[in-house]
Structures are given as structure tokens and as C-alpha cells.
Amino acid sequence: MRPKPFPVLVTGGAGYIGSHAVLALLDAGWDVVVLDNLTTGFRWAVPETATFVEGDVSDMELVGRVLGEHGIGAILHFAGSIIVPESVTDPLKYYRNNTAASRALIEAAIVAGVPHFIFSSTAATYGIPDEVPIREDMPNRPINPYGQSKLMTEHMLRDVAAALPMNFCALRYFNVAGADPAGRSGQSTAGATHLIKIAVEAVTGKRPHVGVFGTDYATPDGTGVRDYIHVSDLAEAHVAALEWLIENPQESRIMNCGYGRGYSVLEVLDTVDRVTNNPIVRKLETRRAGDPDLLVADNSLILKTLPWRPQRDDLGLIVQHALAWERKLAERAES
Ligand SMILES: NC(=O)c1ccc[n+]([C@@H]2O[C@H](COP(=O)([O-])OP(=O)(O)OC[C@H]3O[C@@H](n4cnc5c(N)ncnc54)[C@H](O)[C@@H]3O)[C@@H](O)[C@H]2O)c1
Numbered sequence: 001m002r003p004k005p006f007p008v009l010v011t012g013g014a015g016y017i018g019s020h021a022v023l024a025l026l027d028a029g030w031d032v033v034v035l036d037n038l039t040t041g042f043r044w045a046v047p048e049t050a051t052f053v054e055g056d057v058s059d060m061e062l063v064g065r066v067l068g069e070h071g072i073g074a075i076l077h078f079a080g081s082i083i084v085p086e087s088v089t090d091p092l093k094y095y096r097n098n099t100a101a102s103r104a105l106i107e108a109a110i111v112a113g114v115p116h117f118i119f120s121s122t123a124a125t126y127g128i129p130d131e132v133p134i135r136e137d138m139p140n141r142p143i144n145p146y147g148q149s150k151l152m153t154e155h156m157l158r159d160v161a162a163a164l165p166m167n168f169c170a171l172r173y174f175n176v177a178g179a180d181p182a183g184r185s186g187q188s189t190a191g192a193t194h195l196i197k198i199a200v201e202a203v204t205g206k207r208p209h210v211g212v213f214g215t216d217y218a219t220p221d222g223t224g225v226r227d228y229i230h231v232s233d234l235a236e237a238h239v240a241a242l243e244w245l246i247e248n249p250q251e252s253r254i255m256n257c258g259y260g261r262g263y264s265v266l267e268v269l270d271t272v273d274r275v276t277n278n279p280i281v282r283k284l285e286t287r288r289a290g291d292p293d294l295l296v297a298d299n300s301l302i303l304k305t306l307p308w309r310p311q312r313d314d315l316g317l318i319v320q321h322a323l324a325w326e327r328k329l330a331e332r333a334e335s
Pocket residue numbers: 011012013014015016017018035036037038039040041042055056057058077078079080081082097101120121122123172173174175176189
């Protein structure tokens with residue numbers, strides 16, 4: 001393993017995706033400092049080999065101190081609020097914790113002279129696309145404050161990178177699912193809203209059934225279609241993006257992260273049933289507000305830009321790993 005030029009700061013590293021990124025970075029030999037305020041994350045999700053700082057990304061004094069004391073050379077910014085319906089009812093929370101907090105973090109990074117920044121963006125920046133698969137140059141028309149709050153951060157990064165010595169990658173995640181194949185981390189969030197997490201909770205008996213939100217979408221079986229990406233593949237994409245930013249200091253990129261293939265809600269539930277050989281109870285329900293019919297990534301830009309190649313492009317494997325983690329959580333809750 002080549003020696004790394006500097007330690008990196010991972011904000012939100014005690015959360016679902018951030019904790020997998022921390023594992024991928026440590027596995028690749030990076031020194032990692034995690035900054036997390038533990039609102040939805042867990043202290044135990046941060047490995048002992050990473051440094052943990054409890055605090056808020058909007059606390060510029062704290063962030064400045066952490067960046068300076070550790071000689072941080074890149075920030076991977078996962079911290080944020082992520083619940084779309086909540087962003088509709090409490091938009092200011094999203095503009096505060098996603099947009100304003102990111103602004104503070106970016107300013108602290110500029111003041112400290114941190115040259116590289118990776119941002120967790122989302123397919124929600126596209127809104128309802130005119131066509132799929134979705135390319136990065138297609139229009140951004142977010143239909144909720146969550147997507148808007150993330151798009152505004154992308155715009156700040158674009159403008160900062162044009163004017164100041166920082167380059168960035170904004171990675172637009174499609175639907176993230178699964179868990180670390182070695183069982184070191186997984187999605188632990190209470191009150192999860194994501195389909196695969198809910199389905200595996202139904203398998204372990206935490207929920208009596210899974211609601212199918214709408215059967216009249218313009219998709220082959222009438223249920224919503226999404227592009228599910230394994231969280232460990234996504235984590236590895238961040239490591240590759242970090243190396244690319246260092247090698248290409250004059251360049252920045254906004255890139256989709258998905259496999260380029262969609263599965264309907266019913267196909268996901270069929271896969272869960274196949275993995276367990278024991279059908280979960282499905283309840284056909286009405287549409288959830290604000291859900292697009294079809295979201296599938298065109299991933300050609302990330303495949304062209306980075307040496308990254310997905311290793312776990314298999315819905316059955318994603319479900320298996322999510323389920324293994326869910327069983328671990330269930331055992332932990334019992335003991
Ligand atoms: N989960 C998905 O499917 C998905 C899809 C697209 C984009 N994203 C983005 O990925 C990132 C991580 O999402 P996740 O699913 O891991 O969510 P998560 O809630 O598990 O993780 C977020 C982490 O950030 C921390 N945090 C929140 N606000 C903070 C603040 N102001 N200061 C410090 N720490 C703070 C939380 O405690 C938590 O550990 C988010 O930015 C989210 O918008 C997630």
C-alpha cells in the first residue's frame with residue numbers, strides 16, 4: 001500500500017454511509033478523523049482505528065481546530081439530514097443542516113487551506129427526470145427541499161472551486177442499500193424509511209408487513225423503480241474519487257453513483273422472499289407523496305473518470321448483506 005499524503009476528515013462518519021466510507025478509507029490505508037454530532041449516528045459505528053470528534057459541522061471554530069491539529073488534506077462530507085418528507089414539513093431544518101452547515105464547513109476548509117472536498121449529493125437533485133437513465137447534464141429540478149438543499153451545496157462547491165484553491169467531487173447517490181460484507185457496519189437508523197431496510201426489518205419481525213407505496217406508476221409492474229447501489233461499492237467510489245482529486249488538482253466532477261439498472265418495489269420484495277425462502281407480508285397502499293416513477297443512473301461518467309468498478313452489483317447480495325446486519329441488530333437488541 002502506498003503511503004498516504006495526509007489524514008482525511010469524514011463528517012457524518014458515525015452514520016450509515018459515512019461509517020462504510022470510514023471502513024473503506026481505513027482498509028485502503030488512510031488515516032481518518034470522524035466529525036459527527038451523533039444526531040442519527042452511533043459512536044460505536046466508528047472503528048477504534050479512526051479518531052472520533054463529537055461536534056457539529058457548522059461549528060467553524062471546532063472544525064478549524066480539527067483541520068489544523070490533524071493536518072487534514074481532504075474532507076468527505078456525509079453529515080446531513082436525509083428524510084425527504086421531513087424536508088417538506090420542516091424545510092428550514094434542511095436549509096440549515098444541509099445547506100448552511102455545508103457553507104460553514106466549506107469556509108472552514110478554505111480558511112484552513114484544505115485542497116480537496118467530496119460531497120454526498122443525491123439523485124433527488126434531478127426531481128422527476130424527462131428520461132432515464134439520467135445523465136449528470138440533464139436538468140436539476142428538485143421537487144423537495146431535501147434535493148434543493150443538496151443542489152445548493154453543489155452550486156457553492158462549483159463556485160468556490162472556480163475561485164479558490166479547492167477541487168471537489170459531488171457524488172449523486174441513487175438508492176443506497178446493503179451492509180459491510182464482513183458485518184462491521186450496516187444501516188442502524190431508527191425509524192428507517194428506505195425500502196430494503198424496511199423489508200429486512202419485516203423479515204426479522206420488527207415490522208408486521210411492508211407497504212407497497214403505489215401500484216399505478218408508469219413502470220412495467222406499476223410500482224416505483226430505483227437503482228440500488230451496495231453501500232460498500234459506494235464507499236469505495238469515495239476512495240477512488242479522493243485519489244482522483246489529488247491526481248487532478250485543477251478538475252472537479254459531479255457524478256452519478258448507481259449501477260444503471262432499475263428494480264421495481266415488487267422485484268425488490270421478490271428478491272427478499274427468494275433470499276429468505278419465506279414470503280414477507282405485502283400491503284398494497286396508495287402512493288407516497290413526491291415519489292418519482294423511475295430513477296436510474298447513467299453511470300458512464302464515473303466509470304470513465306475513476307478506475308472504480310462495482311464489485312457487488314447484485315440485488316440478492318445487497319439484500320443478503322442488509323439482512324445479515326439486521327439480524328445482528330436484532331440479536332443485540334435482545335441481549
Ligand atoms: N441513504 C441514502 O439512500 C442516501 C441517498 C443519497 C444521498 N445520501 C446522503 O448521504 C449522506 C449520509 O446519509 P446516511 O444515509 O448515511 O444518513 P445517516 O443519518 O445515517 O448519517 C448522517 C450522519 O451525519 C451526522 N450529522 C448530521 N448532521 C450533522 C451535523 N450538523 N454535524 C455533524 N454531524 C451531523 C449524523 O449524526 C449521522 O451520523 C447524507 O448527506 C445524505 O443526504 C444518502
